[in-house]
Amino acid sequence: MQFTDAERSALFRLLEWRRDVRHFLPDPVPDALVEDLRCAMDLAPSVGNSRPWRVLSVESAKHRQAVRAIFGEANHRAASAYQGAQLAHYQSLKLEGIEIAPVQLAIFTAQDPQEGAGLGRRSVPQTLEHSTAMAVQNLNLVARSYGLGVGMVSILDPEAMAQLFAVPADWRFSLYLCIGWPQHNDSQPLLHRNGWQQNCQTSWEVV
């Protein structure tokens, strides 16, 4: 199997426009599309084929409000790491879309899944989290191919998230996803555009 030049260029266009989204329209997302996102996650690679991601679709207002409160507390704590102008800048940033995003997913990772019988993760246990991250990226790319935006939220206390959703003891909170139609699209990261962090040189060395 090999992509044509046109297909490859479409793939790179998708990567470029994948940008994290925090400003959503309230319009609903069709169920069939959400189902496609689920399929996209299930196509991800995982250590030992363990598929450790555990996804909760958060629909109730009660749970969404609770997540927003957990975000508020974590964000307040995070802000205390900054001072002066940088603090003011941090406080001006929009770092979640929990109020509006029509689809919201709480993603957990099973820490000792039976599936895969431990293959591949004995030396680097974080490979379970890496596997979840890959499934999230699959979702992200397929969502963007539909024009949907995905916003990742990690400013949340993992213990509070586990308690809120009363998850099994071996599920560890990984990420919260806000998904919906973006208010606008951009090929630049928002943190780049608002002056927090320019894209840096990444490292790729020959040894």
Ligand SMILES: Cc1cc2nc3c(=O)[nH]c(=O)nc-3n(C[C@H](O)[C@H](O)[C@H](O)COP(=O)(O)O)c2cc1C
């Ligand atoms: C693991 C992970 C966690 C993230 N958590 C947050 C978050 O809590 N709030 C937020 O606004 N953005 C979050 N982001 C989005 C990043 O800020 C964003 O990816 C980065 O600024 C680069 O922008 P881009 O995704 O648009 O290229 C997260 C991204 C990743 C990969």
